Amino acid sequence: MYTERTSFLKTDYDEKIFDWADVTTRLGDDDIVIRIVQCFLVDTPGRLEQLSRAVHDKDSKNIETHSHSLKGAAATIGASALAEAAFALESMVTRNDFTEAEAALGQIKEKFEELTALLSRPDWVEVVKRQEEQENSYDNEEPRQESD
Amino acid sequence: MIAHCYQDKPKHLRRNHFLQEKLFETFMGQNDEKIKVLIAEDDATCRMALEAILEQWGYDVIIAEDGQKAWQELQEPDMPRVVILDWVMPEMNGLELCEKIRSQTGLPYIYVILLTCRKRKDDVIKALESGADDYILKPFNKEDLKKRIDQAVKRTFTKDGASYRTGGRNKEEVIERYENEMIKAARETALRQFHTNRITELGRLSAGIAHEISNPISYILGNAQNLEIYWQEAEALLLRNIRCQDMKKVDQIREKVRNNLESIQSGVERIVRIINGLKAFASYGKDEHRYCHINRCVQHSLDLCSRTIQYLNIETRLAENLPLVKGDPVQIEQVIINLIANAADAMEKSETRRLTIETASTDDSVTVVVSDTGPGIAEADFSNIWKPFFTTKAVGRGTGLGLATAKKIMESHDGQIDARNRTEGGAEFTIKFPISQCEVAAAGAGIYDRCTP
Secondary structure (H helix, E strand, O other), X not given: OOOOOOOOOEOOXXXXXXXXXXXXXXXXXXHHHHHHHHHHHHHHHHHHHHHHXXXXXXXXXXXXXXXXXXXXXXXXXXXXXXHHHHHHHHHXXXXXXXXXXXXXXXXHXXXXXXHHHHHOOOOHHHXXXXXXXXXXXXXXXXXXXXXX | OHHHHHHHOOHHHHHHHHHHHHHHHHHHOOOOOOOEEEEEOOOHHHHHHHHHHHHHOOOEEEEEOOHHHHHHHOOOOOOOOEEEEEOOOOOOOHHHHHHHHHHOOOOOOOEEEEEEEOOOOHHHHHHHHOOOOEEEEEOOOHHHHHHHHHHHHHHHHOHHHHHHHOOOOOHHHHHHHHHHHHHHHHHHHHHHHHHHHHHHHHHHHHHHHHHHHHHHHHHHHHHHHHHHHHHHHHHHHHHHOOOHHHHHHHHHHHHHHXXXXXXXXXXXXXXXXXXXXXXXXXXXXXXXXXXXXXXHHHHHHHHHOOOOOOOOEEEEEEOOOOOXXXXXXXXXHHHHHHHHHHHHHHOOOOOOOEEEEEEEEOOOEEEEEEEOOXXXXXXXXXXXXXXXXXXXXXXXXXXXXXXXXXXXXXXXXXXEEEEEEOOOOXXXXXXXXXXXXXXXXXXXXXXXXXXXX
16 A cells, blocks of 8 residues: 555565465465465476576576576566566666676575475465465555554 | 357357367366367566466467477477467577477467567567567466467367468468458557547646646645645644553554645645646747747756755856857756756766756857766567656656657757667757757847847
8 A cells, every 4th residue: 555564575676585375366266275285386496597697607598488487486486586586687688788697686585585485385385375365354454553 | 068069060060169179178178188278488477477377268388388399299299289478598599499480381280379579569470570470478367368368279179270270371360461451450559549539638637627727726735735734734733742551542643644644745746746747748839939048948947856866966058159049948957957857856866966057159059968878778669658658767756748849949049859779868859940040140149148038
């Protein structure tokens, strides 16, 4: 409601670490979401390793491929913050600018760690659902308080 | 029911029901032969999402991890006729694979859907040029996917798509396709036109609305400020008379009230910012022009922005003896302020935050260059940055009117505004005011100095 009130799931801007509402409305099915999240958690560390190597070697073609795929995968599971971070690296390299590639990679790793911390909890589904609810009720609560 | 109808139809009409029948049988479990769909996607997560959804809908999904494997699948005798190709893949990318499929003759038509990314709109055109029939934007949603797949199956397996199935592309088909694309393009142009008209209309309306809203906003802001003062007094009284067991509850309430007051203020401030933006957008070119010192405008703008720029390194290189520029100083300052604010926002996440403002003159123009050390402007955004309501800032941060207003003001001054990325990083905006020869001479002689405030 007010941008100044950033809440639990949110990072610097409006990008959420994990956007349950987005991914479930897009894919329409909790089970599918749970399955692809598992798949993502298994698949991504390998990709990050390839990406780190590419950044280390300043191999623009591979940086582009891997950051692009990572962005797609992260966006698919609703990991907006990670998708944004991957996009930042991708667009940097598209512009042929390596100066901050390391920093961008650091951002990606950080976002992935945050995401893993959340999604590897056995009760993550309940946690994200609860946070989503809290956030909604927080937004709805305010006008009522103001009126009394 | 459908199967029954099918029996009664004359043979030449039966084909129309092929799809319904096929889906019906699949649904009833009477037909083992499901429609095959090939997914070529290197990323396991996207692949699994597509696979899971398509299987749910009863398709026989075939998977390929790269373009090469997908190509092999298509060499099988009973190959899938609908394929979804990811754009970026190792070995052979989606685009190359699509071109390869199109160049192969003697096979039934294969319906190609390319998966591409939302942030690169030009890609869609490239995709269609390479011979793809359709595209899906990532991250995809289920509804969209359903529409595209239904269309693909319809085109591939029913009479509607007869021309597709013949494999070769006959003249009529090409014309039809072209026609469709033209209709689409015309529609897009019309929509854009409509949008532009709406913006003009909006400019007219917004001046009125901004005026109407300003008044009640000032009550809200004034009363919120009063509330804050009264509340501080009430808090003092409350704390003096509080009972120990109420302490916790009272603290909670104080916290909430403080938050609510802050929210009201920041909300109002945002409304004020938007209204000011609308006012500036609607009122360009109205005021009278006089001769002004650009350097003074720059200095004044910096003073006005002191809060925005307090965390930035400011470097000013102002040329001496600049010719005067004919214009409205308030509007010129507005342009410079917008550029400064833009640069400050762009550098929010940057390590070095240096804002450079330079003024210079040539024989026929005076320029102001505002450059930053932010991330620069994305290639794809260049065509959009001057459009009203275009913003790359987070929701609620930018009004999307800053640069649009700057451009309008510059146009009303017969000037120019340009943006580019600097080779050493960061964005650079240049505004350029024309000066006529006689004004140069006059300014040199100091005649117009008196006219400037």
